Amino acid sequence: MRLQGYLKDAEDKRRSGNATVAILVSQIRDVAYEAENVIEAADYMKKRNLIKKGFMGAISRYARLPSDLTTLYKVGVEIHRVRRKLREVFQSVERLKINLDSQVVDESLEDCGLVHQHFNDDVVMVGFEKEYKEMVDKLVQGANMLSLVSIVAMGGAGKTTLARKVYTSSKVKQQFDALVWVTVSQKFKVIDLLKEIVKQIPNDGDQTENIDDMNEYEVGKKIRDTLMEKRYLVVLDDVWETDTWEQINRTIKAFPDAANGSRVLLTTRKKDVANHVEMPTHIHALKCLDEDESWELFRSKALPLYRSPGIRDMDALETLGRMLASKCDGLPLALVVLGGYLSKNLNRQAWSDVLLGWPSTKEMEMMRGIIARSYTDLPNHYLRSCFLYLASFPEDFTIPMSDIMSLWIAENFILPTPRHTLEETSLKYVTELVQRSLVQVVQTSDIHGWIEEVRIHDILRDWCIEEATHNGFLDVGQVGASPSHTLMSCRSSFQNSSERNLHTPPNLRALLGFGLSSVFFPELRFLRVLHVENSRIENFSNVIGGCIHLRKLTMRKCGDIMIPSIGKLLYLQTINLSETYPRTTKISGSLWDIPTLRYVRVPSRVPLPRSKRPDADPGDASLSCGAGVVSLWT
Known part of the structure; x- marks a missing residue:
């Protein structure tokens, strides 16, 4: 927890442009991830022993088997190694006189609502x-x-x-x-x-x-x-x-x-x-907007009518707003992103600061500056990570909310909050990004008006890729890294790649693949997210059993999938095998032993193993499992 606190504070300092702090952020992040892996290795042994049956199960619960003693020894070695790395990192911090004091901050979001009244794109049709x-x-x-x-x-x-x-x-x-x-x-x-x-x-x-x-x-x-x-x-x-x-x-x-x-x-x-x-x-x-049209579009985002009664200094904000709108050169994307940012900062000082610091460059450089400002203003470290994560999807990709929620939850970007499920908090995060015009709503629910699908504009996606690559958050395949890029990413996204062997770092936490043709996975010992679509994986069955840290497994449109050792994945939350071949796809009966399982999605003709519950009907929307009840889609 202390490492995560240091990481959030150091990340804020890294964005100020300090290259040394950027390296320290990478080192602290890597040590934090290694500490997580060590803790889970010991916890995994405990979980595995609890679900063992019969005589050996009883022994393993009350005594230490030789294999457990070996595991504990390895855990001890890893703990010493992590502590040594920590000492080295903080000695560097002390020597360089960098203040990384961790402070407890409120990471919650204001209640931005879950309904759709502000999600339609009528306002961006202005002009x-x-x-x-x-x-x-x-x-x-x-x-x-x-x-x-x-x-x-x-x-x-x-x-x-x-x-x-x-x-x-x-x-x-x-x-x-x-x-x-x-x-x-x-x-x-x-x-x-x-x-x-x-x-x-x-x-x-x-x-x-x-x-x-x-x-x-x-x-x-x-x-x-x-x-x-x-x-x-x-x-x-x-x-x-x-x-x-x-x-x-x-x-x-x-x-x-x-x-x-x-x-x-x-x-x-x-x-x-x-x-x-x-x-x-x-x-x-298509022409750019004129001055009046620019102001109308900007005002609809920055000063929405439903918030007008509570806005102070409205006349001053309108004067500043007209000047800011004219600076955007009639470009709708710039107007709505800047307006979304300023709608969260409704005070004269914030608007004046933006106007005074306006760059002299034009078009794309101006747009990049607006995106960077809006990103920095996101309420917390976790939401910034959630936004960068969208760059892992291909250009112009329509992203289902179910994928976004399961990815963010698997990565522990969603904070548990009172009175809200993790899914509801994920939806609030997306709502915040939509209100800031950092993502676009593609589809909403006809019944509830909730967001169902979103996409990210390719200009914002390009910015996210550069930012994520620069700080070692994510590496997108087939995108050239800048010369200053020296940090090894802990997440990789491969898109439309014809490489037969994927090259990934040894501590990879997330692998996303889209349109991969006949590839072999490397060893993925510490993987937490595996999301692959429209691809053919040659050695999937051999690799997946060793991914004991895995939280999310999505193999969509990936032909025949065999998962013989799924019962070993004791942290798995989501398994999605939609649009695989139902004739050859098989799932092991140990599926229901997984204590953390939350969602299962399979083609309707894939035979599911029987649930532990005697009266369970495979057509039900939920089935009992190790965690109690799991949502099921077919």
């Missing part, structure tokens, strides 16, 4: 009303031949927001039989893009075909055959390369022109991308 109407008219009117409508603008100008608003409009929904939205991004695989399109097209035919087994030509043909009889709208969001359209249609022309008024809507930062597509094209260059 785009004319463009919205023009886009809708271009899609639903005009010639019957297949045509393209493109939105072109710089990053952060609101292209995706406008396209999403058009895509969900009632006029567009009534006009088209099939609506498809796919995000292309800088790195994409054509086959994955086509499969995602297939899944979104309403299909009245044979539903038994396994899309995952099809090659590129077969998937393209299925798209063509299905769309031939439909009036469709396909949105290609965030296109970077001029030949993207040719790549999608290289084996077969997937999008037919049936002369029925079908459309393609494309968003891009590059005008030549829109000009390159060979079909009738309308290009709309």
Whole structure:
């Protein structure tokens, strides 16, 4: 606990730019993690003995077996090593005269509410009303031949927001039989893009075909055959390369022109991308907001009407706010992030300080400064870690709340609080990030209005990757580290990698993988989080049994998964095997012996072992287990 306190204080000092403190932060963090591992090694032995059955179980509970004595000896050696490292670290602190006195601070968040009244994106449509109407008219009117409508603008100008608003409009929904939205991004695989399109097209035919087994030509043909009889709208969001359209249609022309008024809507930062597509094209260059529009958007975030009665110095804040809004050069992303930050600091001094310290640089440097200020202002060390963690997901990725909550809880970023479950506190953390416009809400619950899915803008994600890499929090594969990067990350995210062997540090705590093709895991002795999607792991069964510290195990769309030794994972909280192959995926009967298990998600046709509870029904939403009750989705 003392190490964690030092770590939080040192982290605050590190952001001031002191390189020496940055190294000390890394060293204290590593020692804190090693101390956790040592404590858990002893605790694991106790937990394992408690669940043993029969005569040997009785002996192990009241006596020390030779294997236990060996474990305790190793634990003792590790404790001495950790203490030696601690002495070295704090001798350095004393020699360098760095004050790392740990203070108890209030880490709680103010009650930011769990409802959705401030989550819709109507406010960020300020200034785009004319463009919205023009886009809708271009899609639903005009010639019957297949045509393209493109939105072109710089990053952060609101292209995706406008396209999403058009895509969900009632006029567009009534006009088209099939609506498809796919995000292309800088790195994409054509086959994955086509499969995602297939899944979104309403299909009245044979539903038994396994899309995952099809090659590129077969998937393209299925798209063509299905769309031939439909009036469709396909949105290609965030296109970077001029030949993207040719790549999608290289084996077969997937999008037919049936002369029925079908459309393609494309968003891009590059005008030549829109000009390159060979079909009738309308290009709309999205303009930046003017001064009045900038102020209106900024005010809606920084001075929301529902908080107006309690704001002091409103006239002074409005004067300062207009000057700050004009500094953002009409860029919506800059306006909403700055407004979100200032909405948490409603005093004249804070607003004046921002104005006086405004950088002279333009566009992206200005945006980076705004993001850094908002990040530093986050209420506690844990929320800052939660925000950086979002960089572990791929660009433009839609992130389910269930994944966010289970990841943050597994990493101990969520503080236990009175009257709130860990999941409710996670939702409050996300709400805080949304109110600050650091993340965007993609989907909310129709019943409760709670957030269900979010995404992070690629400009904010790029900033998070650089910050997380610099302080050794997270390393994102295929992203070049800056020359100043000398700290070894304790978390790794590999995305669209073709490497056969993953290279990770020996003390890795979290491994996330997306689109990995036939890879071998290294030894992952201290792993706490394993989250892999759309990948093929060759030696999964051999490695997983040794990950005794594991809290979260997600293998989504990863083919056949065999988990024979799951009963050894005595700290496991979440297991998610959704969209794996039900014919070959198997789960050991020791699943229900895990004392910390909270959530299980498996395909409906995967045979689950019987629960210890005699009357348990596998179709129930909850089943008894070592911890009492576990939520189950199939």
